[in-house]
Amino acid sequence: MPFDAKNKVAIVGVGQSAFGRKLDRPTGALAVDAALAAIDDAGLTLKDIDGISTFPESTGPGVGPQVGLSSAPLNWMVQGLGIEQVDWWANGGGNISTAIGYAIQALATHSCNYVLVWRAMYQPRSGAFGSGTSSQKPADSAPKPAPRVSGAGAYVAPYGGGDGPTFFAPSYMRYMKKYGAKREHMAAYAVTMRANANKNPKAMFYDKPMTFDDYMNARMISDPLCLFDCDMPIDGAGALILTRAELAKDLKQKPAYVTAFGSGGWDWRVRPPEEYMHATADNVGRTLWASTDMKPTDMDAAMFYDGFSPDIYWWLEGLNFCERGTAYEWIQDGRIAIGGELPINTFGGQVSEGRLHGMGHWVEATRQIQGRADDKPGDGARQLAKAENILVATGMTGHGCGAILSSDFR
Amino acid sequence: MTATAKAIPVPTELDRPYWEGASKHQFVLQRCVQCGLFSSQPRIICPKCHGSEFEWAKPSGRGVIHSYTIVNQTTSPGFNDELPYVVVHVQIEEEPTCYVTANLLVERSEYDKLDIDLPVIVDFEDRGEVTVPQFRLA
Numbered sequence A: 001m002p003f004d005a006k007n008k009v010a011i012v013g014v015g016q017s018a019f020g021r022k023l024d025r026p027t028g029a030l031a032v033d034a035a036l037a038a039i040d041d042a043g044l045t046l047k048d049i050d051g052i053s054t055f056p057e058s059t060g061p062g063v064g065p066q067v068g069l070s071s072a073p074l075n076w077m078v079q080g081l082g083i084e085q086v087d088w089w090a091n092g093g094g095n096i097s098t099a100i101g102y103a104i105q106a107l108a109t110h111s112c113n114y115v116l117v118w119r120a121m122y123q124p125r126s127g128a129f130g131s132g133t134s135s136q137k138p139a140d141s142a143p144k145p146a147p148r149v150s151g152a153g154a155y156v157a158p159y160g161g162g163d164g165p166t167f168f169a170p171s172y173m174r175y176m177k178k179y180g181a182k183r184e185h186m187a188a189y190a191v192t193m194r195a196n197a198n199k200n201p202k203a204m205f206y207d208k209p210m211t212f213d214d215y216m217n218a219r220m221i222s223d224p225l226c227l228f229d230c231d232m233p234i235d236g237a238g239a240l241i242l243t244r245a246e247l248a249k250d251l252k253q254k255p256a257y258v259t260a261f262g263s264g265g266w267d268w269r270v271r272p273p274e275e276y277m278h279a280t281a282d283n284v285g286r287t288l289w290a291s292t293d294m295k296p297t298d299m300d301a302a303m304f305y306d307g308f309s310p311d312i313y314w315w316l317e318g319l320n321f322c323e324r325g326t327a328y329e330w331i332q333d334g335r336i337a338i339g340g341e342l343p344i345n346t347f348g349g350q351v352s353e354g355r356l357h358g359m360g361h362w363v364e365a366t367r368q369i370q371g372r373a374d375d376k377p378g379d380g381a382r383q384l385a386k387a388e389n390i391l392v393a394t395g396m397t398g399h400g401c402g403a404i405l406s407s408d409f410r
Numbered sequence B: 001m002t003a004t005a006k007a008i009p010v011p012t013e014l015d016r017p018y019w020e021g022a023s024k025h026q027f028v029l030q031r032c033v034q035c036g037l038f039s040s041q042p043r044i045i046c047p048k049c050h051g052s053e054f055e056w057a058k059p060s061g062r063g064v065i066h067s068y069t070i071v072n073q074t075t076s077p078g079f080n081d082e083l084p085y086v087v088v089h090v091q092i093e094e095e096p097t098c099y100v101t102a103n104l105l106v107e108r109s110e111y112d113k114l115d116i117d118l119p120v121i122v123d124f125e126d127r128g129e130v131t132v133p134q135f136r137l138a
Helices: A027-042 A074-081 A096-108 A151-155 A164-179 A183-197 A212-216 A273-290 A311-318 A359-370 B016-023 B108-113
Strands: A009-016 A051-054 A088-091 A114-121 A220-223 A236-244 A256-264 A301-304 A389-395 A400-406 B029-032 B054-057 B062-071 B085-092 B099-103 B119-127 B130-137
Touching (some): A009 A027, A009 A359, A027 A074, A027 A236, A088 A096, A096 A236, A096 A359, A096 A389, A096 A400, A164 B062, A164 B085, A236 A359, A256 A359, A273 A389, A273 A400, A301 A359, B016 B130
Antiparallel strands (some): A009 A236, A114 A236, A256 A400, B062 B119, B085 B099
16 A cells, blocks of 8 residues: 555645855855745744754754755754744655655644745855866865775775766666667757746746757766756755645645655665666656556656756656656657646756755746746746646655645545 | 875775785675675675675676766866776676676777677776776676
8 A cells, every 4th residue: 555645735835045156145044045935935934833854864963054065954944943843853864855755744644734844955165066176177286195985985986986977877878878868869858958947037047048059069077977967056945835735725825735645765786877766766656656546647747856867767767657768759859848748847957947956846846736837927938837737756866755746636 | 197196995894805805906795605695895784685694705707887987077086187087887797786886997999889788807906005996898
């Protein structure tokens, strides 16, 4: 029996902080901005919030957000917001989707009434992810001692394999070689995402169009992942307010009901590349579709985590929108564009809006269901004509959660 | 000369034989005594049979490229002067769940010919104070 989430919980408010690159405002303050916006959006007050959930886990008692730390822990937010009573909380597991999944379950079981979920991201001013030098920067003049690594890192770092693109690229390489996908196919995703971002004033690439040639000529990072296959690191925060369906009805916004829910964990056998990615999406798909009578063809749109663009292939196949090894063909010819058969990531995805580690997908799915995806109401830029059921699935590296958000009970 | 040297693996109590073997140009992997499962990184419990006794055994050193990437831009210390370099996941012939990550020692002129499922064999790269297992096309 899958987790029975039908019609019990709804997302009733969303909030976003300012987004940007190397913002002056600290990440903890951005998280507070997003949270207060979400509470206000739902028509609630801080006193109503009795459950809190985020990812990643707290860095310890009394420790606030720090430079280079891309999170705002639970205890920071209790202080930052001035929360006086918490009945339920969770340090969200593997990624923000699991933090949301926990919140859905906590509400369904009456552990609390109104949950605030947030995700804050911050990119240190000194650079992006690496601990070492980047080829884009001039080499330091002073030699540094070699890093010494033990444990799992000892099997990766000495081979120059420690960063995100290098970790994920082999998965995409195997997919391409196995099924015949080319970079030209992926251009359809990148260009569609950019077009969506061009309709989203919050997006980092709002003012920057992208052509097929721009994508094909982008510099290679870890072949076959080029620059525009990688999501865009930003400073920013997003927040959601969830409550039980019976409490949702009288709030300010139209509820986005959770009408299906699925999650997937690990498999010891599939540590590296392609099978590992398939496993996440397959598990989320298996459990999600088991929780509902709806089918992929009932979806008006999908929001799929896209830390790297090939994630879209694994989601589409794992969630049964198309056959294994065919997603690269399936996304062609406008099918995933706004107005197409299955619009994907109508906000531009992380590759073009910016990297909120999945929170952007949940915010957009909610806004679409509520009929207020457009920043200027009625401008028709990206609000879907029909947005009754939207699948959102985030997470990827071995674990993730997905849900269907609906405008009515299903 | 790169500003930062490549990361140096530091053996632990659990995996000292792996790195000591490499220093003698011997490729050894941890194997479950009970069920024979080879693992690319040391375990204390076997996920297949739950045995907790392990030995260090010498696999053939042969395998296939499960997948790979050609790294054009890196944040890894010591690799800027090596760009573009190849990171490969090798599936060893004895055990389909055992993947070893390494660099593929191959000329740049051969990069275009790389593919998944190509046979490879273990090799070793001496880097002064340490030796690391590597692979080359078989």
